[in-house]
Amino acid sequence: MKTTSKLYAALMFAITYPLVSVAAEDNAKGGTSTEMIASSSMSSGEVKKIDKDAGKVSIKHGPLKNLEMPAMTMVFRVKDAAMLDQFKPGDQINFLAEKVNGALTVTKIESAK
Numbered sequence: 001m002k003t004t005s006k007l008y009a010a011l012m013f014a015i016t017y018p019l020v021s022v023a024a025e026d027n028a029k030g031g032t033s034t035e036m037i038a039s040s041s042m043s044s045g046e047v048k049k050i051d052k053d054a055g056k057v058s059i060k061h062g063p064l065k066n067l068e069m070p071a072m073t074m075v076f077r078v079k080d081a082a083m084l085d086q087f088k089p090g091d092q093i094n095f096l097a098e099k100v101n102g103a104l105t106v107t108k109i110e111s112a113k
Helices: 002-028 032-039 079-084
Strands: 044-052 057-060 072-078 091-102 102-112
Touching: 044 072, 072 079, 079 102
Parallel strands: 072 102
Antiparallel strands: 044 057, 044 091, 057 072, 091 102
């Protein structure tokens, strides 16, 4: 029975330690593991239209893996209206869309250069 307990403890350490190490290393760099996951969930797209008054952007995009959505063109709210000043129709982008208060919202956006 003692061997089983030691084996279980060793297994739990082996599973947990890499997760703790990644989080600690990421925090030391000033980031969070959530940010790392978010950046890997970014999708590519093309800005089709910007509506600054409504705080929305139309994007023709590839699959949104984090939302389990297929490629399409759709309108998104933006987390920060200042995001709309950085781009114009025709720009190629990488972005992260998330559900915020029930609305699909672009929470991160960058040029695809």
